[in-house]
Amino acid sequence: MNLLLIKLTDLFRHPVKLLFYTVIPIISVFLLGILLEEGQRGIKVPIALVDEDESEFSELILKRMKGEERIQIIPAQIEEAEKMLLKHEVDSVFIIKDGFQKQLFEGKEDSIVDILLTDASVAYGIVREAIAAEILRLSSNIQAADWVERSFQDLGILKSSPDDLWNEAFRYTDGQWEPEPLMTANFVLENVNNENNEINESVIVNNGIENLYSPYIGIWTFFAMLVTILSLDWLVKEKTSLFPRMKSTAKGMTGYLIASIIAIFVLHLIQLFIFIGIGNYLEKFIVNISLLGWMAIYILFSLSIGVLLAAYAKNIGSFYLIAAIFSFIISLIGGSFFPVDELLKMINFGYFQWLPQQWVIQNGGPAPFISIVHAVVIIFVTWLAALRRLQENL
């Protein structure tokens, strides 16, 4: 206990060190997180739109497409558009062919829009669906008006001129799209936030997805691991200078090691609480007790790995390098930066839900009890291996 107090006092006596281990990771997480979040929000598919028809309807399509958030429309002539496509400055080229409006009125909708693609055109499907929706709107407006005009004539109830009736029916059909279409969809995320583990739907956005994937917790797992392991650099220095002396004493080295690790753990818990506080305040993510618990376990895991790495590191430079590479690689494949496990599942590659990052990102995962057992075993085994190495190699 005394040793613990001494270590804690020593830690808090160095404000620079304190700031480094608390402030730097938090700043890094939010810096990178905001970049990824805003970047994700603003992702759009750039396409070149060529209007060969230059009619009222083709201009309407162009105008409405420009309002699409996820698509960047670049109006261009055909030659220019092809060049842009070959230089991969646009994802694809959509050409509203000459006669577009005429064909719509005639009900001949086949091949009225050309799409130019390359092997690099991966996102044109989204644009295709969006343009198809606009064409369908126009076309169904026309067909509905035609139907009404034809029915009235067939039933002999035509009172005004056919053109007037047609226009009225067209406007009525189109009017059902304002202020919003007849059918829309809302997106909500599953949110388990009560004791009975029931799903409460919390509406994140209306009529769209803004931030499906919140990167903050994932990125925290990377920086938390890196900084936690780096905070154990004193082990590399002390194992040659101080540990031999400690080992010759009655109380030995283990007590000191445990006290030091607990002190470091307290420091990183403070960092965790500050991070959670800021994140909650900025409404960047939702935290519950379970997630907090997993984040604390994750720090413990990082500490045990750090002790093991420090026990094996020959010098401080190697230790820093191994810490950086290990943290980066395991975070990369563990899904800290993007949902790797989901992407891998999609091609049936297998997934890495047993990596420690997933304990935090998936809040324990589908089988929390097994995850806890897994975590405890790994931490215990790692710690034992590290102690053994430190004891043996003096």
Next chain:
Amino acid sequence: MLQNWKVICLLIFTPMLVLSGIGLICFQLLKTESAVHPFSVAIVDQDGTEETKFFIQHLLDSDHITELANFQMLEINAAKDLLKKDEIASIIVIPENFSENVRYGINEPLTVIGNPNRPVQSMLIFSLLESATKFISAAQSAINTIYHFLTEENISREIIRDHYSRSLLHFGLFTLSRGDFFEETKLENFHKDHFLQFYSYSFYILTIMIWTYGLVILLKQKTSSSLSVRLESRGMTSIAISSARFIVLFLSLFFLGIALFLPLYFYFDLSANNFLAIIAIIFTSAAFITFIDSIISSDKGFTIFGFLLIMIGAFAGGQIIPTLYLPEWLGKIGEFTLNYQFMELLIPKGESSSFLSVLAIGLVMLFICLGFQSIKDRRRVLG
């Protein structure tokens, strides 16, 4: 440095293997949708009318939707249960009185309950559903118009019902045929292995940067404070030390970088000019890290800051997602990153970017670094 051969091996091989592995996986994902295994989505129809059945049928009949997802009809509690267990990607909920509201022009939104553990799949389903709602809106607005106009004229209910049923069928089929609007043409003279090449270059550059960063950490640790003092006493200035470090870094990277590049050179049948590009990249990467090293004296600070810079550069510079798809402001930031400059140098776009400009960036950084060290030396001498 070579005494740490185990650590050097770890540094050289690990990023290369892991990044290549992830690159191959990304490439597979982008290349063929057929390689993607369909995921499960639950549909909860709380309305149960003909219109909702028509809507569901629309989903099930759409090839490009069923390529990605398998649909199963469930009750809401059963669906939520599966979602909690992470067995489905999302739940599509058609609310009660949905079709009646739509008929009277009242928007009753569908709800998609997404799975936060599967953000990509959830996003895909939502995008597809958004499109589907527009198609259905188009059909429904037409059907509503016909119904409205006929009803207003006091036509008999039988005739109205007949028109309604025929219009439902007609417009329903019409929405399904929307694929016929388009005629697709693939340009043959575009680079065939574009994405494979893109990600190969991207991960090559990332590997070079990680190697540079790692080698500097290894070089730094050799110089203890007492050794630095001794070196200073023998006239070894900070400039000399930084220069020596840079040369070792460049030479090490040169051999490693060329060795790593050779497989790409042969596979993509590249020209000799690309070697000049590689040399420029290696030179500038070494200069950049040397420059950062001269500013940040703390080893830990360098470890964290260096990594942060590489990651920001990788994302903003378009190495993960091409800058083409990034928002404009991010693209502008990205243009200032070295990652972006390196990618521009390697990706063939018709006009070749100049390796001299990249080399110039490296030289400028080196000169700034040496200038900075010179100021440090003078301060030390003058006290």
Next chain:
Amino acid sequence: MIHVNGIYKSYGKKQILKGVSFHVKRGEVFGLIGPNGAGKSTLLSILATITKPSSGTISFQEMNVLKNSKAVKSMIGYVPQDIGLWEDLTVEENMIFWSKFSEQPVEKEHLFALCQKVRLEEKWYEKVANLSGGMKRKLNIAVSLIHNPEILLMDEPTVGIDLESKLEINNYIQDLAKQGKTVLYTTHDLREIMHLCDRIGVLNNGEITFVGTIDEAKEMMVKELRTPPKNEEQLLLFLLAMKSKVKR
């Protein structure tokens, strides 16, 4: 007091200690001398229970060290060759810190008294990083005496310090021996050994080649070379050149 019997120690294929045997009496200052790489520090770390020998036995006061390492630790005070102190803590803080490793609690007054004995009382609130080399060495010794050990294992405790400090430390060690403490002292400096030690052991290439007093060493040289040593350096060279003529 200390009985070392047939100690072997290998690191991989390299044999560091080859059957080292000697004993040290209670209250004796025993000097262990030998060239660089002879195995002195390794032997000391084995005696201090930091590392284990590959084979052999060691006993302190008839207690087997290898089987009772925890009990033995309270009896020994280890002074490492590297300064095992916290550079950014003060003398007081270092003493308090290391006192936590004792089985029994230690009063602060006792810690200060120890510092007084090594003449560091004026530096009580000074950071270790600001102390001279000699002062650090003295503190290094004081720390190992906190728990009042019976046996002191000192690995080149005066290396790299000024003559005055060296003499001060030597005098202090002699006082400790007079108080009944047993001291095992390794060094390169034969002059220091001649001044300080009751008996010496010569460790060369992992083997003990001589154990005895200085006078016995001189007699042996006369016997072997038919000439007495002109100075300490000659005696040292002779001792180091000897092969396994151990007189226990």
